[in-house]
Amino acid sequence: MLTLKFIQENKGKVVERLKKKNFDASGIVEKILDLNEKRRSLLKDTESSQAEMNALSKEIGTLYKSGKVEEANKAKSKTADLKNKIKELNSQLENIEKELHEELVLLPNLPHDSVPEGKTAEDNEVVRQGGEVPTLDSSAVPHWDLIKKYDLIDFDLGIKITGAGFPVYKGKGAKLQRALINFFLDEAEKAGFKEVLPPLVVNEDSGFGTGQLPDKEGQMYHLTADNLYLIPTAEVPVTNLYRNVILKASDFPVKNCAYSACFRREAGSWGKDVRGLNRLHQFDKVEIVQITHPDRSYQALDEMVAHVQTLVEKLELPWRIVKLCGGDMSFTSALTYDFEVFSAAQERWLEVSSVSNFESFQSNRLKLRFKEDGQKQTQLAHTLNGSALALPRIVAALLENNQTPEGIRIPKALVPYTRFDIID
RNA sequence: GGAGAGGUGGGAGAGUGGCUUAAUCCACCGGUUUGCUAAACCGGCGUACGGGUAACUCUGUACCGGGGGUUCGAAUCCCCCCCUCUCCGCCA
Numbered sequence: 257m258l259t260l261k262f263i264q265e266n267k268g269k270v271v272e273r274l275k276k277k278n279f280d281a282s283g284i285v286e287k288i289l290d291l292n293e294k295r296r297s298l299l300k301d302t303e304s305s306q307a308e309m310n311a312l313s314k315e316i317g318t319l320y321k322s323g324k325v326e327e328a329n330k331a332k333s334k335t336a337d338l339k340n341k342i343k344e345l346n347s348q349l350e351n352i353e354k355e356l357h358e359e360l361v362l363l364p365n366l367p368h369d370s371v372p373e374g375k376t377a378e379d380n381e382v383v384r385q386g387g388e389v390p391t392l393d394s395s396a397v398p399h400w401d402l403i404k405k406y407d408l409i410d411f412d413l414g415i416k417i418t419g420a421g422f423p424v425y426k427g428k429g430a431k432l433q434r435a436l437i438n439f440f441l442d443e444a445e446k447a448g449f450k451e452v453l454p455p456l457v458v459n460e461d462s463g464f465g466t467g468q469l470p471d472k473e474g475q476m477y478h479l480t481a482d483n484l485y486l487i488p489t490a491e492v493p494v495t496n497l498y499r500n501v502i503l504k505a506s507d508f509p510v511k512n513c514a515y516s517a518c519f520r521r522e523a524g525s526w527g528k529d530v531r532g533l534n535r536l537h538q539f540d541k542v543e544i545v546q547i548t549h550p551d552r553s554y555q556a557l558d559e560m561v562a563h564v565q566t567l568v569e570k571l572e573l574p575w576r577i578v579k580l581c582g583g584d585m586s587f588t589s590a591l592t593y594d595f596e597v598f599s600a601a602q603e604r605w606l607e608v609s610s611v612s613n614f615e616s617f618q619s620n621r622l623k624l625r626f627k628e629d630g631q632k633q634t635q636l637a638h639t640l641n642g643s644a645l646a647l648p649r650i651v652a653a654l655l656e657n658n659q660t661p662e663g664i665r666i667p668k669a670l671v672p673y674t675r676f677d678i679i680d
Numbered sequence: 681g682g683a684g685a686g687g688u689g690g691g692a693g694a695g696u697g698g699c700u701u702a703a704u705c706c707a708c709c710g711g712u713u714u715g716c717u718a719a720a721c722c723g724g725c726g727u728a729c730g731g732g733u734a735a736c737u738c739u740g741u742a743c744c745g746g747g748g749g750u751u752c753g754a755a756u757c758c759c760c761c762c763c764u765c766u767c768c769g770c771c772a
Contacts, residue, residue: 306742312752320752634727
């Protein structure tokens with residue numbers, strides 16, 4: 257959520273920059289500014305009436321105390337009209353504020369200056385790539401065949417006990433999950449991210465804080481009996497740890513990592529793109545979250561991207577980093593880098609990580625603020641997060657790229673975690 | 681699930697209708713004192729949204745878990761909801 261103050265001071269800039277996200281903000285911005293004018297004038301009236309009432313009440317109190325009952329009663333009679341006026345003004349103010357808030361949450365975050373123009377993923381900009389695409393044996397097959405061949409993951413069993421998109425990992429398939437989770441957590445810790453293990457279920461306030469609610473309600477599993485939501489990513493509980501918090505500048509940077517299962521309804525997708533591990537309702541992911549001083553958030557973003565790069569390099573996967581174009585970016589992000597790894601048997605790039613700077617967009621919803629040392633005034637902090645990494649597509653790429661007639665090779669960096677070097 | 685207690689500033693904790701501008705203590709910040717530290721003493725101490733100003737100062741309103749009500753006036757009284765704790769039951 258953009259702040260009112262920012263919109264007021266940067267009206268033209270907001271409209272201009274949001275064009276990059278293919279969002280026409282002109283109408284909403286006008287409406288917001290107009291509503292705010294109304295709000296301010298109403299607020300002024302309300303508050304002065306309230307002040308008058310407070311003074312009157314105090315006077316009545318004093319009169320009663322000194323036994324001047326008649327005068328007190330006289331003063332009392334004056335309060336009735338004022339009281340009604342305040343009630344009326346208050347309800348108008350409440351309506352305006354509600355309307356204003358409804359408009360404010362419709363505005364996406366402004367894309368950073370460096371965000372490329374574009375409408376779809378086609379227009380994303382490849383910024384770096386590395387690793388080598390392996391030349392596979394002619395008998396090479398996609399991962400959904402490999403997991404059957406080696407009995408690593410059972411989709412049918414998942415369908416039986418839950419439904420499509422809830423795989424059951426078995427044997428070395430299950431161990432590979434554990435190995436990857438531990439590998440990612442250890443690496444994150446080495447990079448200075450403190451581990452937390454959050455709840456997998458969050459309340460409505462948390463959903464709002466990171467921007468899943470109200471707009472993406474349909475993408476989360478909702479536990480209606482308790483009005484709680486299954487988390488779509490650890491970003492939600494971890495970032496919300498800092499909801500309604502005022503940090504000191506000296507607390508920066510706050511760096512957390514967390515493993516969690518993630519649950520996504522992903523309604524309405526079928527076909528080849530979602531086959532096998534390409535898209536699931538439940539999957540595992542290690543997330544990194546950072547809270548920084550506004551001056552340092554882009555530096556922090558670069559560091560996080562660099563961290564993710566070391567992961568795909570250690571896994572010896574062919575990778576590339578793309579900077580998302582305006583049209584492909586999320587509602588809340590100011591700048592996003594996606595990591596993709598090449599899946600040799602499917603012959604396509606798979607998105608395995610998304611690293612974003614949200615600047616103060618989430619902080620404003622979260623009321624996550626900080627104070628400079630010795631300053632009274634609070635400012636919004638910047639929040640960032642990234643996957644480091646999401647498992648399923650990494651597993652898909654590992655299986656496909658490392659398949660040999662003898663079995664599937666495990667990359668060296670992972671062997672201490674799996675304690676086997678081949679799946680056969 | 682049953683029974684009970686409770687929710688007040690960063691923390692502890694007083695406050696049962698108007699000197700509450702929320703006491704007091706602790707923590708924290710500044711000052712005095714001091715060779716340094718500590719102690720002592722003095723002062724300060726939250727958030728949000730407005731008004732005013734060149735700026736600092738100044739000033740208004742709201743906020744005692746949330747919402748509603750009673751009243752000239754509510755942290756305090758009434759209603760609804762949420763949450764926490766304790767004991768019991770069930771249970772990994």
